[in-house]
Amino acid sequence: MVSRAYWEVLVTRRIRTFDEFRDAISDYRLPRVLLTALELDLFTAMGDQSWPLTTLAKTLKVSERGLGILCRNLASAGVLQKKGSVYKNSKLGATALNANHRAYRGGYLNLIKSHWTDWVRLAESVRSGLPLDHDVPDTPDYRRQFTWAMHHRTLEIAPAISAQLQLGQAQALLDLGGGPATYALAFLAKNPRLRATVCDRAAALEVAKEIAITHPAGRRLSYLPLDFSEEPIPSLYDVIWYSNVLHIYSPKENQAIFRRAHAALKPGGRFIIQDAFLHDREGVQPVEASLFAVSMLLFTEQGNTYTVSDTAKWLKQAGFVRIKPIPIKKGTEDWENGIWEASVPGPRPRRIANQTGSNRNRKVR
Numbered sequence: 001m002v003s004r005a006y007w008e009v010l011v012t013r014r015i016r017t018f019d020e021f022r023d024a025i026s027d028y029r030l031p032r033v034l035l036t037a038l039e040l041d042l043f044t045a046m047g048d049q050s051w052p053l054t055t056l057a058k059t060l061k062v063s064e065r066g067l068g069i070l071c072r073n074l075a076s077a078g079v080l081q082k083k084g085s086v087y088k089n090s091k092l093g094a095t096a097l098n099a100n101h102r103a104y105r106g107g108y109l110n111l112i113k114s115h116w117t118d119w120v121r122l123a124e125s126v127r128s129g130l131p132l133d134h135d136v137p138d139t140p141d142y143r144r145q146f147t148w149a150m151h152h153r154t155l156e157i158a159p160a161i162s163a164q165l166q167l168g169q170a171q172a173l174l175d176l177g178g179g180p181a182t183y184a185l186a187f188l189a190k191n192p193r194l195r196a197t198v199c200d201r202a203a204a205l206e207v208a209k210e211i212a213i214t215h216p217a218g219r220r221l222s223y224l225p226l227d228f229s230e231e232p233i234p235s236l237y238d239v240i241w242y243s244n245v246l247h248i249y250s251p252k253e254n255q256a257i258f259r260r261a262h263a264a265l266k267p268g269g270r271f272i273i274q275d276a277f278l279h280d281r282e283g284v285q286p287v288e289a290s291l292f293a294v295s296m297l298l299f300t301e302q303g304n305t306y307t308v309s310d311t312a313k314w315l316k317q318a319g320f321v322r323i324k325p326i327p328i329k330k331g332t333e334d335w336e337n338g339i340w341e342a343s344v345p346g347p348r349p350r351r352i353a354n355q356t357g358s359n360r361n362r363k364v365r
């Protein structure tokens with residue numbers, strides 16, 4: 001998720017002059033300062049105490065001069081507070097960036113850190129058209145780390161989106177490529193009658209289980225280990241949630257997955273897609289969705305970001321109807337206009353229990 005303020009800078013920026021070109025490139029400086037603080041474990045070392053610069057430099061085993069310049073920049077960015085030569089973590093630094101705090105989002109921070117070194121090698125992928133780790137197989141260990149990263153990425157967005165997405169009378173939801181099941185759990189928490197299944201690779205599902213055990217709605221979650229790009233989806237669902245998977249695959253691969261999703265939905269069932277869609281005719285805006293395609297070049301064999309109109313065409317070819325956006329309040333979305341739904345022809349699923357007079361007054365034991 002890109003914050004609203006940053007989003008506006010990205011969307012409104014157009015590079016026309018040499019100075020604007022230089023300024024755009026110079027944007028690497030603050031990210032490098034922030035990543036250096038993470039590399040030095042600075043936020044963790046500071047915890048919730050105030051630190052004279054000299055003591056902090058000794059603790060981190062770095063030069064006082066270097067740390068002084070680094071901390072001053074961290075303070076001007078707002079992630080540290082400064083009083084003379086004494087520094088203190090901001091609330092963010094003391095929690096999500098602090099490995100000793102329960103709100104630490106280290107899985108995602110580690111992924112972001114590794115992206116810096118990967119993006120430096122972009123020319124290699126542009127030359128070859130292949131991901132950097134083209135020859136490296138997906139190991140269970142990597143899958144676990146990536147799945148934790150996805151959880152730490154979405155743990156605030158998922159409940160916000162679940163609060164705005166009406167699942168109506170749906171009783172069975174499939175979180176296809178659900179990884180840590182952060183979304184499935186958010187849907188379960190909001191809809192007490194719902195049962196959900198998370199489908200992913202076995203190593204990802206192990207992480208989902210670890211998370212679900214600690215979640216109040218975790219008992220209503222089931223696990224489906226399956227490679228859905230190769231195999232059909234068993235069983236039938238009212239809703240399939242397909243979040244941040246579209247961009248991993250080529251148009252052809254997505255079309256095959258859409259056909260499998262269609263076959264795994266009940267009549268009237270809903271296929272809800274969340275992704276970094278391109279919205280303009282030329283397929284260059286929003287900038288964030290265009291930039292995300294660069295990540296797909298670096299890390300996937302065939303992935304890309306897609307226009308809504310192309311995606312809608314593939315959905316229709318798979319037999320879906322009623323293709324429409326699901327509006328999400330600005331600032332709470334994962335991607336700008338990033339949620340679209342399509343339905344299998346037929347009436348929406350209806351709740352059976354509690355509809356007749358005899359059911360209405362029956363006690364639940």
Ligand SMILES: C[S@@+](CC[C@H](N)C(=O)[O-])C[C@H]1O[C@@H](n2cnc3c(N)ncnc32)[C@H](O)[C@@H]1O
Binds near residue numbers: 183200226230245
């Ligand atoms: C980018 S993550 C998105 C996770 C989650 N849906 C979200 O929105 O945060 C993509 C997930 O899809 C899973 N995935 C991709 N292709 C898959 C396939 N063919 N079979 C099973 N899982 C797959 C990956 O393992 C990963 O957990």
